[in-house]
Amino acid sequence: MATDIQVLAALEDLLEAKHDALPSGFNAVRFVQNCKAYLPDVRGVDRIDADDIAQQLFKGAILGLDFNAKECHVITEGAGARFQTDYKGEMKLVKKHSVRPLIDIYAKNVREGDGFEEAVVEGRPVINFNPLPFNNSAIVGSFAIAQYNDGGMVYESMSAEEIEGVRTNYGKNPGSDTWDKSKGEMYKRTVLRRLCKTIEIDFDAEQRLAFEAGGEFDFGRQPRPKQQSPLNVESEVEPNATDQE
Structure with missing residues (x-):
């Protein structure tokens, strides 16, 4: 349905019409050029409406993230598209917008055999x-x-089982092959998102909406229910195609 030229034209219209929502010092020309270089890597653009793709790209503009630098992504699913922030994009945003100035923010995976202690x-x-x-x-x-700059520190930790539970119950697309191909990054991104909930971030309304839209999870919905199997062993209901976004 859409060509790269149509998407970029729609994006330029959005950038002009909503320029007041863009970050201070935003370079629209460079952003469009980066999006032009990025779009050929997005699978299925030709089956999505150009305005839909442009809307997802515009969310990255609002947050000041760079698609070409893999700080965020456009994910195509069926006949629709959604915006998704990347692990490094989220670290960039939190460091920039934290009300309490940060020295650093990061996430790590703990593997079998590693030493890990929290106290x-x-x-x-x-x-x-x-x-x-x-x-x-x-x-x-x-x-x-x-x-934090003042010497303080906050942290979050999650077991692999807990992360997989969040993925299953709240993931926007829990069956995505991204979880298998980039499990380490997805695990770090999950625990980082939880940590972000404890950090006061100075977003305006448009930025907050874009940031929330870029998350991998939808915590506003009820967890997928469980049912008794014929063997009376508790098991999760297999999601229907309509259950997955």
């Missing part, structure tokens, strides 16, 4: 992480840390 010492959280060199064992969990 509270004299009222302050402490994380000790000693990974084995070049460890390719199974991921057993992930953690994310935000370090």
Whole structure:
């Protein structure tokens, strides 16, 4: 339905019509050029409405993220498209917009054999992480840390089982092959998103909507229900095609 030329034309119209929503110092010409270089990598653009693709690209503009640098993505699903932030794009946004200035924010995966300890010492959280060199064992969990300029620190940790539960119950597309091809990045992204909920971020209304739209999960819906199998063993209901976005 759409060609790259049509998408870019629709995007330029959006950038002009909604320029007040764009970040200070935003370079529209460079953004469009980056999107032009990025679009050939998006599968299925030709079956999506040009305005729909342009709307997803515009969310990246609102947040000041670069598609060509893989800070965010357009994901095509069926006849529709959605915006998705990348792990490094989310770190960039939180560092830039945190009300309490940050030195750094990052996430790590913990694999079998790695040393990991979390504790509270004299009222302050402490994380000790000693990974084995070049460890390719199974991921057993992930953690994310935000370090503030004033010396404070907050963190979140999640087991692999907990992350998979969030994926199954709240994932916008839990069956996506991205989870299998880039499991490490998706795990880090999941725990980082949870950490972000504890950090006060100075977004305007448009930015907050774009940031929420870029998440991998929809926490506003009810978890997928469970049912009793014929063997009276509790099991999850297999989602129908209509259950997945």
